[in-house]
Amino acid sequence: MTITEQRTGLAPAVRSPDRAYLAWTAVAIAYAIAFLQRVSPQSITANFMADFSTDAAGVAMLASSYFWGYTLMQIPAGLLVDRYGVKRVVLFSMAASSLGSAAFALAPNLLDVFAARLVVACGDALVFTALLKLVALSFKDERFGIMSGISQVSGYVGGVMATTPLAAAVSGFGWRACFVFIACVGLANLAFASLVLKRDPAAHSGKTLRGVLAASGKSLSHLANWGCAMSFASHFAVVTTLSGVWGIPMVAHFFNISPSAASTPLLTFMVGNALGSIFLGHMADRAAALDTALIRICLLRMLLIAMLLPPVAHALGFVYVTVVFAVLGLVAGGTVPLVLKCTKRLYTAELIGVGASVNTTAAGIFAGASQPVIGLAMVGASRLSGSGAEHGAASISDAGFATLIGILLVMSLPGIAGPWLMKSKLIVRK
Structure with missing residues (x-):
């Protein structure tokens, strides 16, 4: 976004x-x-x-x-x-x-x-x-x-x-x-x-593409701005990979149900996302320590993702997985306002457009580069576990989806390091 x-x-x-x-x-x-x-x-x-x-x-x-x-x-x-x-x-x-x-x-x-x-x-x-x-x-x-x-x-x-x-x-x-x-x-x-x-009417902006690129390049010389980009990229890549690529196939595999039936948890995720962006976004306006809030919400997101590991999902059932996705949606919806507040504070209102561009570019690169790695790792883990000999949805086993969860947890780590890099700048620009 x-x-x-x-x-x-x-x-x-x-x-x-x-x-x-x-x-x-x-x-x-x-x-x-x-x-x-x-x-x-x-x-x-x-x-x-x-x-x-x-x-x-x-x-x-x-x-x-x-x-x-x-x-x-x-x-x-x-x-x-x-x-x-x-x-x-x-x-x-x-x-x-x-x-x-x-x-x-x-x-x-x-x-x-x-x-x-x-x-x-x-x-x-x-x-x-x-x-x-x-x-x-x-x-x-x-x-x-x-x-x-x-x-x-x-x-x-x-x-x-x-x-x-x-x-x-x-x-x-x-x-x-x-x-x-x-x-x-x-x-x-x-x-x-x-x-x-x-x-x-024709725009009379003095901005040029070269100027925008120069401002973006200059912004990357500041560690705090890297921290902001890391926070958003980690959130975007992890949440989109789970909710937009592998969520329904994973639930369908866990419970041996059709993709249509398996889409219910992802539906609750999207509803939670909308509610979280409104209600938790309002709470974000009152957050005094933005870096601490981002670290806590990242840790909560990691905990919720870990709760989707195959053994846990099999043991606790479909309703449990649906609730986890709903809460994960609330958390994801509340993360973006926090990142945007950090972006405005770091770049100021004058350069917030550049800040948003840097953040979303970093997020797109991270998400795009990680997808082939995730896919190959899931196939490899499934084959090593003794399943997945054939092409198709059934080629991914519990081992493959456990690998997906593990990779998503590793991809979440920049979301902890990023706020730490921003901390000093966020304190200065209250």
Whole structure:
């Protein structure tokens, strides 16, 4: 997820309230679709493996391609919105996402799958930045907080759609038909957005891509800023890998149930995420020691992930796993506001856009690079344990999913080291 600087002194554009809400609705739907695209692999894993005769490594490639495309577009996202306006950027984003989704549905081989998901991700990466910009331009300052919060929740609605509803649709119609339908919805929303979004006046920003890159490079000379990037990257990579790639296959394996039935815990995760971003986000505003709060929430996240180890899950059952995912969603939803508060304090309001770009770029690189390693490790552990001789969802055994949990715990460690690196700067800039 990307957040670009919003200057509180910026006067909202004059537009009718009805049209402002219609414009917001169009871009919020685009963000919901983007979030759905990000976490959808978990709902199609078994079908995807069967169609392409691949294993966990193939699924990891599917996830990795999205992360790399998303990462490539993070640095220029804010610059593009500032220079070309919300409407042009959003329409480009919607077109890329829809066409990429259709290409993904029709892809005959893994190489085409990788390319299609790359296109989808490059489009999706621009949406949330444009959505926040639209909120700043369309609504008064006293409504910016609530509207930006609701905008965040619109993404979680897409995440909810990627669990039980998508898994059920895939079971009934197949994953290819589902992604053709998603592409059609995206194109319909593109037509709607072209009507309700007003054309923005040409931006007269003095920013250049070279200047943004220079500011980003300079920021990396400070250890505290590295700590902030480490904290967000660890959170993003761990949570997205579990909730967006391997959550449903893992639950389906644990209890020998269909992906549709196994999506219930992930549905509670998404609901928890939305609630956590609102209620724990409010508590984050009152946190005196941000570094301590981040370390504690990271340790809690690690404990919850460890509670999903196969022996524990088998012993305590489906309801237990569902509750763990629900609590994990609350924790994940409350982590992002803490990181954003740290980002603003470290970079100041003037450079918070650069800070957000650095954080999300680091997160995308970490998540993208880790996926092939995770996939290969899961396959290797499953084969060493005596199972997983064949391709498909059944190729991952308890040993493979235990390896996944172990890797996620190791990937969580930067989330402990990062706040420690930020500590001195956070104290100075209270």
